Amino acid sequence: MHAWESIQAVVDFIEDNLTEELTMEDLAKVAALSPYYFQRLFRRLVKVPVREYTRMRRLASACEQLQETDRTVLDIAEEYHFSGHANFTRAFKKAFGVTPEEMRHIRTITNQYVKPNLLLNYEMADENVPLITDGIVLEVRPTKLEQPKPIIGIAMEIPINDIMGGLDSGISITGKMWDDFHREKASIVGLSPDGKECGVVYTGGAPEGYCTYLAGAEADSNQASEGYTVFTMPAQDYILYSVEAETFNDLVTSAVYKAQTFMEKWMKKHSLRPGGFAVEMYLQDEEGATAMETWLDTIPTQPSEES
Template sequence: MHAWEAIQKSIDYIESNLTEEVSIEKLAEMAGLSPFYFQRLFSRLVQKPVFEYVKLRRLAQAVSDLKTNNTRILDTAMDYGFSSHANFTRAFKEVYGITPDKYRTTDIQLNQFVKPDLMLNYVMVDENVPLVTDGIVLEVTRKKLDKPRTFIGIAKEIPLSELMGGTNTGVSFAAKLWDEFHEVKAKIPYLLANGNKLGALYMGGAKKDHCTYLAGAEVEYGSVIEGYTVFELPDSDYLVCGFEAVNFEELTNSAVYKAQTFMERWMKEHKLSTTDFAVEMYYPVTDGRAYMEHWVQPVPIKE
C-alpha cells in the first residue's frame, strides 16, 4: 500500500464517523503506522494536523445541518463533539468569521475545508480518458472555439484566497456575487435561451491580493448593456477539464476544488501554463447530473 493510500483510508474513516469519537491510535492502526509517524504523515499530506482536520470536517457537516435540520444549535454542537453552545460558537466563528446563529438566519454561503482525495495528487490520465474518483468524474479534453462568445454579468474584486477553495474557510464572496446576479438575471436583455452561465477569473485592474470575478450568462454576440460587465471569450484553442457530480451543491463545493487541484497538476505534468484568465462554464442540471467545465488557454512552458 502506498503511503497516500494509508492516509486516505484514515480520511475516509474520519468522514464516516464525524459524530463519533476518533482516536489517533485507531487511525494509526488502520494505516499500519505508529501514532507518531501517522500524525507526521497525515499533516504532511493533508496540510493539517489530525484533530484540526477533524474539527474542520465536523464544522463543515454542522454547516449543512444548520440549514437543513430544525434541531437546536446546542444539539448540533453536541452531535459533533463540542462540549457546549459557547465552545461550538467560538470554533465556528474562528473558522468562518460569523456565528452559527447569524449563519442560520441569513443566505450566506461558506467555503469549507473539503475532504481531500489524495489520489488526485498521484494518479495521472491522458486526454479524453475519464477519471472516476470519490463520487465525481473528471476528464481533460481540448476544444476549439471558432467564434468568440459574449457573456454579461456582475464583476467584483474577490480575495485571491477565494481561489483556494477546498482549503480556505470563511464567507464565499463568489457565491454572494452569484446570488446578486441571479436576482437581476431576468432583467438582462439579449440572453441566449440555450446559452451557458459563466464564471470568469481575471485581473482586470484588481488590487493586490485580489482578482476580478464575473458571474454572468451568455448573450447575443457583441451585446453591451449599461450597468453590467461584458466578458468576451475569444475564439481560440482551449484545454478543458470537465467534471460531473451527483448534484449541484456537490459540484460547486468539493468537486470544483478537486477538479482544480487535478487540473493544476495535469498542466504541470504536461509542461503547460495558461494565459491571464480562466473560466467556469456551467451547464443545466439534467437527470440528476450536475456538470461544469474549467476552460483555459494552454501555453507551452519553454525550457
C-alpha cells in the same frame, strides 16, 4: 501500500466517524504507523495537522446540520465533540464568519473545508478518457473556440482563495454574486435567450492575492449596459476539462476543488501553466444532473519552470 493510501484510509475513517471520539493512537493504527510518523505524514500530504483537519470537517458537517435540520445548536455542538455552546459558537464563527444561529437563515453557498481525495494527486487520465473517482466524473481534452464568445454579468475583485475551494471556510463571495446575478438576470440587456451561465476568472488589474470574477451568461453582443461587465472569450485553443457531480452544491464546492487538485498535476505533466483567464460554463441535462466545463487559457512552461 503507498504512503498516500495509508493517509487516505485515515481520511476516510475520520469522515465515517466525525461524531465519534477519535484519538491519535486509534488514527495511527488505521494508518499502520506510529503516532509520531503518522502525524508528520498526515500534515505533509493533507497540508494541515490531523486535529485541525478533524475540527474543520466536523464544522463543515455541523454547518449542514444547521441548514438542513431544526436540531438545537447545543445538540449539534455536543454531537461533534465541542465542549459547550460558547466554545462551538466561537469556533464556528471563526470558520464561517457568522454564528450558528445566523447560519440557519443563510442560503448562499458556503465555502467548506473539503474532504480530500489524495488519489487525485497521483492519478493521471488520458485525454478524452473520463476519470471516475470519489463521487465525480472528470474528463480533459484540448478544444478550440472558433468564434469569440461574449459573456455579460456582474464583476468584482475577490480574494483568490474564495474561488479555490476546499481549503477555506466562510460565506462564499462568489455565491453572493450569483445570487445577485440571478435576481437581475431577466433585466440584463444582451444576454442570449438560451445562453449558458458562465463564471469567468481573470486578473483584470486586481491587486496581489485577488482576482476579478464575473458571474454572468453568454451574450449576443459585446456591449454591456451600465453596471454590468462584458468579458469576451477569444477564438483560440483551450484545455477544456469537464466535471460532473450529483448535486449543484457538490459541483461548485467539493467537485470543483477535487478537479482543481487533479488539473494542477495534469498541467505540470503536460508542460503547461494557467494563462490569463479561465471560463466556467454550467450545464444541466433533462434528468437534473449537473456538470461544468472549464475552458483554460494556457501557456507552455519553460524547462526552468518545470524543475
